[in-house]
Amino acid sequence: MSIVHLETITKRFGDVTAVKELDLLIKEGEFFTFLGPSGCGKTTTLRMIAGFYYPTEGIVKFNERNMTTVSPENRNTGMVFQNYALFPHMTVFENVAFGLKVRKLSKEIIKEKVEDVLKKVRLEQYIDRQVSQLSGGQQQRVALARAIVIEPDILLLDEPLSNLDARLRDEMRTEILRLQQEYKITTIYVTHDQVEALTMSDRIAVFSHGVCQQVGTPTEIYNEPINDFVAEFIGETNLLSIDYVSKTPDLHSYQLCELDCKVEVKNDGANIAAYDQTDKLSMSIRPEAVIVSEKSLEGLNVFKGIVKIVQFTGAAVHTYVELNETVLIESTNLNKGPATYLNVGNEVYVQFPAEQIRVIPEMKKI
Amino acid sequence: MLNAERRKTILLLIPVFLILGGYVLYPALRTALESIHKNGVFSLQNYSDFFGAKAKANFEALWNSVWISLASVFFSACIGLPLAYIFNRYDFPGRKFFAGIAIMPIVLPSLVGVMAFMFLYGEAGLIPNAIKDIFNLKNVPFSIGGISGILLVHAYTMYPYFYMTSSSALGNIDPSLEEAASNLGASKFKVFWKVTFPLLTPGLVAAALLVFMVSMASFSAPFLLAGGFRVLSLQIYFSKINGDLEMAATQSVILSMVSISFLLFMRWYQSRKDYRMASKGIGAHRSEVNNPLLKWVMVSIGILAMIVLLLPHATLLILSLVPDGAWTWQTYPQSFNFENFILLFEDPYIWEPVKNSLIMAFLACIGVFIFGIFTSYALVKRKFFGKNLLDILVMIPWALPATVVGMNMILAFNTPSPFSFGKVLVGTFWILPLAYFVRFLPLVVRSTNAVLEQLDDSIEEAAQNLGAKWFYTFRKVVLPIIMPGVLSGTLLAFVQAVGEFPTSVLLYTIGNRPISIEIMNQLRMFNIGQAAAYGMIQVGLIAIVMFISSKFLGVKAEKSLG
Ligand SMILES: Nc1ncnc2c1ncn2[C@@H]1O[C@H](COP(=O)(O)OP(=O)(O)O)[C@@H](O)[C@H]1O
Ligand SMILES: [Mg+2]
Numbered sequence: 001m002s003i004v005h006l007e008t009i010t011k012r013f014g015d016v017t018a019v020k021e022l023d024l025l026i027k028e029g030e031f032f033t034f035l036g037p038s039g040c041g042k043t044t045t046l047r048m049i050a051g052f053y054y055p056t057e058g059i060v061k062f063n064e065r066n067m068t069t070v071s072p073e074n075r076n077t078g079m080v081f082q083n084y085a086l087f088p089h090m091t092v093f094e095n096v097a098f099g100l101k102v103r104k105l106s107k108e109i110i111k112e113k114v115e116d117v118l119k120k121v122r123l124e125q126y127i128d129r130q131v132s133q134l135s136g137g138q139q140q141r142v143a144l145a146r147a148i149v150i151e152p153d154i155l156l157l158d159e160p161l162s163n164l165d166a167r168l169r170d171e172m173r174t175e176i177l178r179l180q181q182e183y184k185i186t187t188i189y190v191t192h193d194q195v196e197a198l199t200m201s202d203r204i205a206v207f208s209h210g211v212c213q214q215v216g217t218p219t220e221i222y223n224e225p226i227n228d229f230v231a232e233f234i235g236e237t238n239l240l241s242i243d244y245v246s247k248t249p250d251l252h253s254y255q256l257c258e259l260d261c262k263v264e265v266k267n268d269g270a271n272i273a274a275y276d277q278t279d280k281l282s283m284s285i286r287p288e289a290v291i292v293s294e295k296s297l298e299g300l301n302v303f304k305g306i307v308k309i310v311q312f313t314g315a316a317v318h319t320y321v322e323l324n325e326t327v328l329i330e331s332t333n334l335n336k337g338p339a340t341y342l343n344v345g346n347e348v349y350v351q352f353p354a355e356q357i358r359v360i361p362e363m364k365k366i
Numbered sequence: 367m368l369n370a371e372r373r374k375t376i377l378l379l380i381p382v383f384l385i386l387g388g389y390v391l392y393p394a395l396r397t398a399l400e401s402i403h404k405n406g407v408f409s410l411q412n413y414s415d416f417f418g419a420k421a422k423a424n425f426e427a428l429w430n431s432v433w434i435s436l437a438s439v440f441f442s443a444c445i446g447l448p449l450a451y452i453f454n455r456y457d458f459p460g461r462k463f464f465a466g467i468a469i470m471p472i473v474l475p476s477l478v479g480v481m482a483f484m485f486l487y488g489e490a491g492l493i494p495n496a497i498k499d500i501f502n503l504k505n506v507p508f509s510i511g512g513i514s515g516i517l518l519v520h521a522y523t524m525y526p527y528f529y530m531t532s533s534s535a536l537g538n539i540d541p542s543l544e545e546a547a548s549n550l551g552a553s554k555f556k557v558f559w560k561v562t563f564p565l566l567t568p569g570l571v572a573a574a575l576l577v578f579m580v581s582m583a584s585f586s587a588p589f590l591l592a593g594g595f596r597v598l599s600l601q602i603y604f605s606k607i608n609g610d611l612e613m614a615a616t617q618s619v620i621l622s623m624v625s626i627s628f629l630l631f632m633r634w635y636q637s638r639k640d641y642r643m644a645s646k647g648i649g650a651h652r653s654e655v656n657n658p659l660l661k662w663v664m665v666s667i668g669i670l671a672m673i674v675l676l677l678p679h680a681t682l683l684i685l686s687l688v689p690d691g692a693w694t695w696q697t698y699p700q701s702f703n704f705e706n707f708i709l710l711f712e713d714p715y716i717w718e719p720v721k722n723s724l725i726m727a728f729l730a731c732i733g734v735f736i737f738g739i740f741t742s743y744a745l746v747k748r749k750f751f752g753k754n755l756l757d758i759l760v761m762i763p764w765a766l767p768a769t770v771v772g773m774n775m776i777l778a779f780n781t782p783s784p785f786s787f788g789k790v791l792v793g794t795f796w797i798l799p800l801a802y803f804v805r806f807l808p809l810v811v812r813s814t815n816a817v818l819e820q821l822d823d824s825i826e827e828a829a830q831n832l833g834a835k836w837f838y839t840f841r842k843v844v845l846p847i848i849m850p851g852v853l854s855g856t857l858l859a860f861v862q863a864v865g866e867f868p869t870s871v872l873l874y875t876i877g878n879r880p881i882s883i884e885i886m887n888q889l890r891m892f893n894i895g896q897a898a899a900y901g902m903i904q905v906g907l908i909a910i911v912m913f914i915s916s917k918f919l920g921v922k923a924e925k926s927l928g
Contacts, residue, residue: 099832
């Protein structure tokens with residue numbers, strides 16, 4: 001178990017800057033996730049922690065120990081690769097025992113440890129199988145067992161579930177969490193899947209183009225995104241560009257550029273992100289916060305529109321309302337039966353509750 | 367960047383460059399140097415002689431080599447491509463069996479193959495004489511020799527290059543592409559010319575370049591069949607025999623230039639981005655031949671082709687059963703028994719060449735095996751400056767005609783050099799294993815490259831992440847995974863070294879004369895049976911190796927030709 005401390009890390013490949021001035025402190029025993037679209041530098045960061053790349057600038061520390069140029073075999077991290085990277089010529093036992101053999105443990109202890117960990121990942125009956133004879137989910141578990149059995153200080157997982165089908169993915173998600181909590185290993189998890197990140201993590205770092213945009217708990221990231229990229233990348237949202245107009249102690253007033261009318265936002269840190277004078281601003285409101293009604297609505301920020309699409313997904317119903325030619329607002333409600341569905345073509349009232357809006361600046365371009 | 371990694375790479379590269387420099391580059395440079403000397407003084411006389419009127423034979427030989435090679439490409443393509451198309455696109459009884467037979471020419475070592483052709487279709491050959499007797503003709507109706515002989519042998523031994531590349535390319539074409547074209551209204555003929563053929567082109571060009579190079583380098587066929595006809599690879603041998611090393615060097619340089627420019631052209635061609643199949647691994651779909659007449663025509667053609675293809679093998683077997691003195695002036699051999707094989711194992715003098723060949727090929731293969739693995743590992747898995755240079759250095763012996771490799775060896779090691787530890791190697795036992803090593807190194811490197819490229823980098827990283835040091839990872843993870851590929855390459859190098867003729871004929875001594883030289887001796891003494899028995903040993907070895915490769919190492923016979 002270790003603290004991982006990345007101090008202003010930059011990694012360049014020729015002209016490409018894969019990671020830029022990254023500062024991160026990952027706590028002991030934490031389940032920490034790197035989230036971002038593909039190509040944003042998650043793998044590169046992970047590989048710098050594992051030691052496969054050395055940072056161009058900056059320092060990697062485990063527990064105050066400088067590890068920046070320590071070679072991978074001396075870092076005691078356990079990595080699970082995207083393609084599992086199981087040794088194809090070995091059995092399940094030999095795969096899992098590999099790291100222990102390298103550590104020169106006695107035969108009996110190796111056997112005991114391997115059997116123990118295979119029981120934990122529920123593979124004890126496959127111990128003598130050739131790895132090629134296992135299914136995808138089982139191979140994934142062998143890879144996990146192989147990484148955990150060496151009792152690593154840090155567990156590193158690079159999109160470990162992306163090769164599995166949806167059902168297995170759910171199952172393995174729980175499995176990984178269970179193992180992590182049982183062993184209490186500091187875990188760094190890389191994914192581009194926001195649902196995975198939100199459901200599993202203690203904290204998340206959101207990346208874009210090699211820059212870490214925001215670090216926070218899943219609720220912080222979802223409810224209080226610091227810029228338009230984070231707001232759009234995590235979950236669904238309605239994003240409208242706005243300009244600052246005026247403020248009172250309770251409310252800030254903004255002009256909606258595309259609608260030619262005002263919107264009022266509660267004056268609170270949870271509703272208004274930090275921004276500079278020069279930033280282009282947007283407001284974001286989650287579909288589940290948008291109120292749509294056929295009857296006229298009381299209060300602030302009420303607009304008129306026409307229902308364009310009603311989409312039924314089972315648990316929820318999405319209603320798309322057109323406010324004018326360029327603005328289409330999505331609203332999501334739990335399914336409460338056919339009587340509550342709106343009809344396409346009807347005129348409706350749409351409300352953005354002032355305490356549900358978040359004002360955010362545009363992501364800084366690098 | 368990575369200091370420890372860098373150090374490992376450099377440690378790996380030092381021996382690799384030393385050996386390649388010493389045994390590939392240095393000999394080639396010695397040859398180049400020799401070619402610009404006349405009687406020991408610097409001069410370009412050799413080159414002006416080569417292209418001038420004084421040694422017209424040389425220029426003629428170069429020209430002959432070129433057009434013979436072009437013709438060989440043409441004939442090989444004419445046989446290989448249609449055969450591949452028929453076997454991959456039509457289903458008829460016995461298709462699989464015939465397709466297997468189609469690659470049989472590759473189990474015939476070149477010298478032995480040429481010998482079989484001589485006794486089959488030559489002036490005193492079995493086929494022309496049989497036709498003469500059956501139809502009561504006065505003279506043999508036809509016989510091969512000179513140009514026709516060389517071309518026939520080339521077509522027979524080289525069409526598999528076309529056959530195999532077209533087969534695998536055809537197998538890789540997504541059938542839905544052709545179906546899409548038909549669906550859009552294209553006729554069968556149009557589909558072939560507008561869709562299938564363009565997709566085959568990259569493979570066909572590669573095969574054509576390969577056949578051209580192989581046939582420029584061809585030695586055994588002209589050696590046995592050419593008569594007065596001159597080709598460049600043979601001229602080198604004659605110059606050397608006549609003691610004109612400087613001219614031999616000049617001829618070698620010119621032949622090398624042709625070959626190396628082809629190598630570079632081929633590298634460039636293959637590195638170009640070409641349209642690869644978007645989807646892969648879809649089994650070829652074959653049209654079943656339903657018309658019974660057509661079906662039986664196809665089967666009969668198949669059977670006929672099979673007989674023609676296997677006749678040389680059969681001839682070799684029959685000849686090997688003819689005891690000494692049982693076939694002198696008669697048209698056909700008179701008696702058959704196992705005397706030649708029994709002698710082989712009982713008479714130490716007759717056994718000796720076999721022993722020599724096996725020992726020398728074994729020594730060369732140990733070297734090729736160890737050195738090939740490390741070279742290939744450096745090439746595929748390490749990043750360093752000068753990688754392209756290394757790649758080219760390794761491939762040079764593959765591009766160079768065997769005769770040239772032999773000449774390079776002579777010119778480099780007929781004087782003491784640091785790479786031979788200050789000894790003269792020419793005239794000793796060691797020169798031949800060394801020549802085999804140089805000649806077959808590319809083969810092992812290529813087959814090892816193929817398996818190493820398959821090996822995902824993350825496998826090695828996983829081992830490292832679990833705490834294993836580089837050498838431990840290499841021994842316990844990398845080696846076991848790539849071993850089948852490396853072994854099959856090495857085994858192939860072994861059988862080729864056992865049958866190697868062109869370098870042997872330039873470098874052998876009485877003490878280490880290999881099988882191929884003894885075959886020549888026996889032929890000269892008209893002891894055809896014994897020569898064929900030696901040939902059968904080679905064919906047997908090749909058959910065993912192919913069997914092992916496909917059975918235990920999971921390598922397809924077609925692949926092993928490389
Ligand atoms: N070994 C490398 N050499 C050159 N460029 C690289 C290398 N690895 C990654 N990159 C580049 O760095 C950027 C980030 O890549 P990566 O960390 O793999 O992204 P992610 O894992 O988030 O999808 C990409 O633009 C990629 O092309
Ligand atoms: Mg990645």
